[in-house]
Amino acid sequence: MDTPIRIALAKGRLEKQCRALFARAGYDCSALENPGRRLIHTLPNGAGLAPLEAVLAKAPDVVTYVSRGVCGLGVAGKDTVMEQGGPFYETLDLKLGACRFALAAPEGTVFFGGAGHKRVATKFPNITRRFLSELGVDAEIIRIEGSCELAPLLGLADAIVDIVETGATLRENGLAVLRELFPLSARLIVNVAAYKLRRAEIDRLTERLRESLPPSLTGENKA
Ligand code: PRP
Secondary structure, three states, X not given: OOOOEEEEEEOOOOHHHHHHHHHHOOOOOHHHHOOOOOOEEEEOOOOOOOOEEEEXXXXXHHHHHHHOOOOOEEEEEHHHHHHXXXXXXXXXXXXXXXXXXXXXXXXXXXXXXXXXXXXXXXXXXXXXHHHHHHHOOOEEEEEOOOOOOHHHHOOOOOEEEEEEOOOHHHHHOOEEEEEEEEEEOEEEEEEHHHHHHOHHHHHHHHHHHHHOXXXXXXXXXXX
């Protein structure tokens, strides 16, 4: 019970809400408030729960660390969890960072049915490939690391598949949603071997987090 469970937490848009959730679950999260450049922080016992060793990482790395078993648990957006997949269980929808995946393009673009070769820029090539194939659209997928809204503006792509939260980035760059894909939020993921070894503690923590979830999804989720 006193051996910490290592948990990778995604930095960025989910960080603040995630910290608040673990604080509501009973953990002392003060170390995460001003983490400086330190990347690993101990979160002392949440009443009756195992202490946590919180690893601050970029979302794709959260999934890698949990998949490879160096972190037993992780919190990352469903977008990254789906994009990467791996040998882990997705045990809880934390209902944080609510947003959605969408196909978007410059206002007035005829994407479906229009003639010619289509190019779609995205940070999520696997999800985009699956989605376009379900729609029967044959398109070239161009992987972008940062704001893929730039790609149509620069003439690199006809459309993008990306996260839309407030819609401000699309609006301010003259883009509009062509098709909503599905809703997204943060997920708790659990390494398969870690779950076998520490099942009771992980179940208790999962239950406590479930009880500590925000009552409803709001539009104000940006960290
Ligand atoms: C995401 C996403 C969009 C933007 C959408 O990027 O890729 O660019 O947020 O949010 P909005 O609908 O509220 O405008 P993020 O801010 O996570 O940063 P990133 O580009 O570094 O991934």
